[in-house]
Amino acid sequence: MMLSVRGLNYHVKIWNEQSTETIVLLHGFTGSVDTWSTIVTQLPNSIKIIAIDLIGHGKTDAPIVSSRYRMDEQIADLKAILDQLSLNAFTLLGYSMGGRVALSYVCAYPEGVKNLILESSSPGLKTEDERVARRLADDSLANKIEAKGIVSFVNAWENIPLFASQKNLSLDIQQSVRNERIAQREIGLANSLRGMGTGAQKSLWNELHSISIPVYLITGELDHKFYNIAGEMKTILQDAKHYHIDGVGHAIHVENPTQFATIIKDVYQNN
Numbered sequence: 001m002m003l004s005v006r007g008l009n010y011h012v013k014i015w016n017e018q019s020t021e022t023i024v025l026l027h028g029f030t031g032s033v034d035t036w037s038t039i040v041t042q043l044p045n046s047i048k049i050i051a052i053d054l055i056g057h058g059k060t061d062a063p064i065v066s067s068r069y070r071m072d073e074q075i076a077d078l079k080a081i082l083d084q085l086s087l088n089a090f091t092l093l094g095y096s097m098g099g100r101v102a103l104s105y106v107c108a109y110p111e112g113v114k115n116l117i118l119e120s121s122s123p124g125l126k127t128e129d130e131r132v133a134r135r136l137a138d139d140s141l142a143n144k145i146e147a148k149g150i151v152s153f154v155n156a157w158e159n160i161p162l163f164a165s166q167k168n169l170s171l172d173i174q175q176s177v178r179n180e181r182i183a184q185r186e187i188g189l190a191n192s193l194r195g196m197g198t199g200a201q202k203s204l205w206n207e208l209h210s211i212s213i214p215v216y217l218i219t220g221e222l223d224h225k226f227y228n229i230a231g232e233m234k235t236i237l238q239d240a241k242h243y244h245i246d247g248v249g250h251a252i253h254v255e256n257p258t259q260f261a262t263i264i265k266d267v268y269q270n271n
Ligand SMILES: C=C(O[C@H]1C=C[C@H](C(=O)CCC(=O)O)[C@@H](C(=O)O)[C@@H]1O)C(=O)O
Pocket: 028, 029, 030, 095, 096, 097, 098, 100, 160, 162, 197, 198, 225, 251
């Protein structure tokens, strides 16, 4: 379904619409609602699942103005979507960039969020120097995406060290991840980096201590960077559990969907 919010058309996919327990799923950079297709088959019908294509991704609009992709704009869109769907109590799950959106959302709009699940994500960068350097890198990548096109970008992106463990997946799964990335629009990815990239968003490190809901941090054994980030987040959060999954990297839901789905089911059993 398409929802019009704050002047943009968002693509939203819903499973088990009549169920009461609800989880909202937010994909990562270069992703779409399709990234959750395997997970959905492993969750019980008792859970209503709402997956959203974030701005510039999937079938959601990709505005040409990069400022429309700022994190405050994205979470305001998300709030408007959830209000339109009359959601007043739900678990919010985000993968990587989607986790940064989810965490930003909880810090700005905590009402209604019962649990927060962050897969391989971060609260942003602590210092302005780090953010300046990352913005320069992300701006350069954004310009390269527009100059050389999506295929050239994906050829490089799927081979960054962060995704090395995905080479162990079946060729079918690797191809499905590639297809999802290839289907993206250059303007959407480029402006996503410019507007809500890791260096563009504000740091949420100093807001973590105020989050009172349960936070579930999921990282992969082979993803040392985000394992360490999650470990530090856990020392600050009031109520946090860190699941560290053996034998997988950054995209746990792709590399071990069964164990990922089990964690989600555990969260609901803890409610
Ligand atoms: C490479 C780094 O940052 C990028 C890596 C992960 C994030 C993401 O959403 C990737 C999802 C995917 O392609 O499967 C992305 C983001 O948070 O926007 C980062 O740009 C890094 O080392 O930080």
